[in-house]
Amino acid sequence: MEMTERKQKILEAIIRNYLDTGEPVGSRTISKYEDMNLSSATIRNEMSDLEEMGYILQPHTSSGRIPSDKGYRFYVDRLMADKEKEVSEMHEMVVQKADQLSEVLKQVAKLLATNTNYAAMITTPQIHRNKLKFIQLSKMDENSILAVIVVEGNILKNKIIKVDQELDQDTILKLNLLLNTHLNGLSLEEINLGLITLMKEQAGIHSDVVGSVIDAVADVIKADENLEIYTSGANNIFKYPELSDNAKASEIISAFEEKNQLTELVNDSLSKLNDDGESSEHGIQVYIGSETPVASMKDCSVVTATYELEEGMRGMMSIIGPKRMDYEKVAKTLKTLQDQLDQIYKKT
């Protein structure tokens, strides 16, 4: 069967109406729209076709239709794109520049949630192409030294290293020099075993300290160790009856809390983005229903967007809501915050 112009128009009308009301929509409702000069009977015929084609479905015989996952997908891919051009003014969203990145991200998550009335999350940026900037060892007390490791993009990691015998300031200075001369500017791949053993030799009896530092370096660079996820507005899901029955709500809430479930989503969306190159505009991905990689969110839709602070530092933010979420508004909101994050960090 072919997707005619008129079928599209009807499909869109159904979806829009359902987005508003959350109730199945019937032929009569559609036929009353002004720009739709058709009787309900005709609409019924078309609806019947659309159902056969899989774009809409009936919760039970003789009730209105609701969009299927495929229907939403069509809407998002085709129908929404047309309206995209409408430039609309947006609520002022100000992300204040905080000292700590984590504070900014928490704030962004909150903004996303309050602006859309859905649940929101944002991750810390993942470092993809990152080089060591510098390492700083300092003595804390008799048997511990503090290692501060900084990689490009000013991501920090502290590690306390226990030592058996006390090291004097001089030794520490030497180790500092050793580490920095060998490692500065290198990426993870470039720090190979040969280099490591060379350094350990040069460190002599303090080779174990060097070992610990290397471990810490690996930690910083290894991405998911570092991945933090901030969430906000989980309680928004209670605003949508189709999600707020106990079983579903509980599942979603726990997915939100057990953040490791969300990492799947992060990986998936980042990898999909890479495949597309930058083609999918603004790197926005839409998962409808069972398309999402997180099983517990099969009744939701998830819209993700990436942001980039500096070269190679990409994070992801996402909105989780009912399938009938206002995709346009969500996309717009995500874009706005992408821009804001850009602006804040490009300036520095």
Add this chain to the structure above:
Amino acid sequence: MEMTERKQKILEAIIRNYLDTGEPVGSRTISKYEDMNLSSATIRNEMSDLEEMGYILQPHTSSGRIPSDKGYRFYVDRLMADKEKEVSEMHEMVVQKADQLSEVLKQVAKLLATNTNYAAMITTPQIHRNKLKFIQLSKMDENSILAVIVVEGNILKNKIIKVDQELDQDTILKLNLLLNTHLNGLSLEEINLGLITLMKEQAGIHSDVVGSVIDAVADVIKADENLEIYTSGANNIFKYPELSDNAKASEIISAFEEKNQLTELVNDSLSKLNDDGESSEHGIQVYIGSETPVASMKDCSVVTATYELEEGMRGMMSIIGPKRMDYEKVAKTLKTLQDQLDQIYKKT
């Protein structure tokens, strides 16, 4: 009216039964208990008395009784104390020592939640009596330097300080020396304005850097800046019908997510503990229903316990569940984890 032995026994029976079932309990049920050789009629009379005294109440005429907040309170204060002595073996709970305190705390929160089937939270320790251990400045790039501040208990804070003109290594070394000689071992109270201006004078043109560092120091020591709260098991509340209707669940979930609401609880329970000295055994506090300082948890009970890592470093953990929570089990679980935290950190 007087609280007789028998009334206590009946009250306890009512509460225990209600803890199990969550249903109002009637006279007949109680009269069937073996150690209660009374007819339902007698129980009824006693129940009527207990109701008049405010320990139990009826959801509606002619249904069983449920414990009132006052009833729970009586139970927790008196009846539970007797059983306290029962030493019971506990599920093995192993807190693995992780590198990062935050990982340990997340783990503890999870253990609390899974062991009790209620929602759990734990805070990072608050430093009450804390001294500066050392400060380390290092150059990051042309116009920014990194300050690492360590206070007793190895709490760290990083701060990136922007500078107008580039500082050379030598200057940084000097500033390091200046800051450390003046500030090491001092507590917040001891860092007064006199000292600060003295240091700024000595720093000469770099007085602004000193200022920034001092600010950062204040940040670390100022407790609630640093307060992190880890939660787990929020979805457990769905296991209790009396909490899982939409409005209530939403309130509780958002209190859990908006962690700042929880700080009230933290403050309250820590201050109450201080008032009591160490008298209330193990520093365990029970808030029943409207007793809790967090308004959105008025339908819950909250049990809090403090833990202490090193001298003066106190954190709080707490369990949030329905009023009919199993207070004994919760108290026991909290104590076990208190001990475990002790053991882990006392050894180091």
Add this chain to the structure above:
DNA sequence: ATTAGCACTCAAATAGAGTGAGTGCTAACA
């Protein structure tokens, strides 16, 4: 002081009737 018995209450479950929004199908129409 305790208990058996009885009338009474009330939430919850069950069943049946009516309502209305919606459909599919068929036949008439432009």
Add this chain to the structure above:
DNA sequence: TGTTAGCACTCACTCTATTTGAGTGCTAAT
């Protein structure tokens, strides 16, 4: 040939009894 009017049918929902059963309070007997 595409569109429409009309009609029978479906089925979730709502409303209204009606029943059931767990529970109470009161009174009189033990």
